[in-house]
Amino acid sequence: MFVSDCININERGHLTIGGVDTTELAAEFGTPLYVMDEDSIRKNCRKFVGSINENYFGNGLVLYASKAMCCKQMCRICAEEGMGLDVVSGGELYTALSVDFPADKIYFHGNNKSKSELQMAVDSGVGRIVVDNYTELQTLEDISAKSGVPTAIMLRVKPGVEAHTHEFIKTGQVDSKFGFALETGEAMEAVKEAMRNESLELVGIHCHIGSQIFETEPFAHAAETMVQFLADIKKETGFELRELNLGGGFGIKYSKNDNPPDFSEYMGRISATVVKKSASLGIKTPFILIEPGRSIVGAEGLTLYTVGAVKKIPDIRTYVSVDGGMFDNPRYILYGSEYEMLCANKANEPRGSTVTVAGKCCESGDLIGEGVRLQNVVPGDTLAVLSTGAYNFSMASAYNRNGRPPVVMVSGGKARVVVKGDSYDDIIMNDI
Numbered sequence: 001m002f003v004s005d006c007i008n009i010n011e012r013g014h015l016t017i018g019g020v021d022t023t024e025l026a027a028e029f030g031t032p033l034y035v036m037d038e039d040s041i042r043k044n045c046r047k048f049v050g051s052i053n054e055n056y057f058g059n060g061l062v063l064y065a066s067k068a069m070c071c072k073q074m075c076r077i078c079a080e081e082g083m084g085l086d087v088v089s090g091g092e093l094y095t096a097l098s099v100d101f102p103a104d105k106i107y108f109h110g111n112n113k114s115k116s117e118l119q120m121a122v123d124s125g126v127g128r129i130v131v132d133n134y135t136e137l138q139t140l141e142d143i144s145a146k147s148g149v150p151t152a153i154m155l156r157v158k159p160g161v162e163a164h165t166h167e168f169i170k171t172g173q174v175d176s177k178f179g180f181a182l183e184t185g186e187a188m189e190a191v192k193e194a195m196r197n198e199s200l201e202l203v204g205i206h207c208h209i210g211s212q213i214f215e216t217e218p219f220a221h222a223a224e225t226m227v228q229f230l231a232d233i234k235k236e237t238g239f240e241l242r243e244l245n246l247g248g249g250f251g252i253k254y255s256k257n258d259n260p261p262d263f264s265e266y267m268g269r270i271s272a273t274v275v276k277k278s279a280s281l282g283i284k285t286p287f288i289l290i291e292p293g294r295s296i297v298g299a300e301g302l303t304l305y306t307v308g309a310v311k312k313i314p315d316i317r318t319y320v321s322v323d324g325g326m327f328d329n330p331r332y333i334l335y336g337s338e339y340e341m342l343c344a345n346k347a348n349e350p351r352g353s354t355v356t357v358a359g360k361c362c363e364s365g366d367l368i369g370e371g372v373r374l375q376n377v378v379p380g381d382t383l384a385v386l387s388t389g390a391y392n393f394s395m396a397s398a399y400n401r402n403g404r405p406p407v408v409m410v411s412g413g414k415a416r417v418v419v420k421g422d423s424y425d426d427i428i429m430n431d432i
């Protein structure tokens with residue numbers, strides 16, 4: 001019925017997540033509040049790990065794209081579920097290392113890693129650095145030469161595959177800030193340059209075509225293109241690279257109209273394509289990596305707010321204001337992202353009004369949704385916005401000096417805080 005199986009309605013007519021009454025969570029921990037169902041997150045992890053085992057003989061590794069939601073507990077979960085991690089900044093790397101995440105299973109991405117981030121990655125022994133451009137190749141060469149140990153790298157490639165998704169989250173086309181282009185020959189030149197370099201060890205290639213993609217076709221197309229590139233590399237250089245990282249981007253349900261395929265369908269299609277294509281081109285099937293982010297955590301989280309002012313503007317619209325907004329969920333103002341939402345304490349009641357849900361920031365654009373069909377709400381009601389597990393907490397800011405909300409995880413019917421909210425003292429902590 002809902003965007004995720006972990007969400008339901010109990011006998012009191014209240015919305016639940018992981019079997020826990022959300023109105024009780026709001027009362028206990030306050031609002032705004034991020035709530036995530038740990039058991040479902042682990043289930044998703046196991047589905048992805050299982051799909052590599054079933055479809056690709058276990059010859060691969062699932063990396064959780066931590067930018068979707070990075071905190072110590074998420075890193076612990078991924079380590080316990082036998083996954084690796086994709087990080088894109090010193091901060092994400094630091095978080096992982098702080099809970100002793102196995103460094104050799106960390107892949108460091110990013111289109112403009114700083115010198116100090118690269119140094120940190122080399123010093124901490126991360127598994128792979130995914131090099132994005134020539135400047136980085138040069139910088140890493142210097143750092144690596146001084147360290148005396150060759151650094152294992154992959155190169156980020158733009159495979160030129162069109163993914164049908166939002167402009168800002170498409171990444172595989174030539175006109176993208178990420179990676180080396182395939183069709184212009186730039187990627188092959190970069191491969192040769194990396195191979196010439198003794199302080200770097202090129203082990204594979206990487207691509208990531210975008211996010212929130214519902215079709216399996218673009219993934220299969222990207223996989224084919226990348227395997228072809230591996231074969232071309234072998235032909236031109238004599239070397240067979242052993243790793244192929246196909247990125248993430250698997251779509252999730254934000255509303256009832258979204259219909260993403262099951263994870264195993266994505267993996268089945270990708271695996272079959274890689275196996276078939278590498279056999280037909282006479283190269284070994286590469287070790288494969290996939291990097292799901294949103295699909296691990298997105299639908300397994302929700303945000304709870306308390307309804308404040310309800311402002312009816314005759315013949316125009318009704319604003320329902322909540323105690324959060326763009327500082328805890330900037331995705332509406334950023335992409336116009338649509339969310340499923342409902343009144344948590346009136347979950348069984350009919351949706352009698354159409355409203356605009358507004359945040360509390362000093363911006364007219366600070367909205368969470370427009371044209372939202374909602375139960376009739378009054379000040380003090382609890383509003384739940386679903387599928388906020390990915391790219392909400394991780395994109396949160398302290399705009400207007402609002403503290404970032406805490407994160408609670410629910411497991412086995414119990415709830416606990418995994419990230420504390422910002423106190424007023426936290427907000428001024430670094431001010432001098």
Ligand SMILES: *Cc1c(COP(=O)(O)O)cnc(C)c1O
Binds near residue numbers: 208210212248250293
């Ligand atoms: C963002 C990103 C991912 C994860 O994308 P999702 O849509 O969250 O699955 C994976 N790999 C790279 C390189 C990324 O930039």
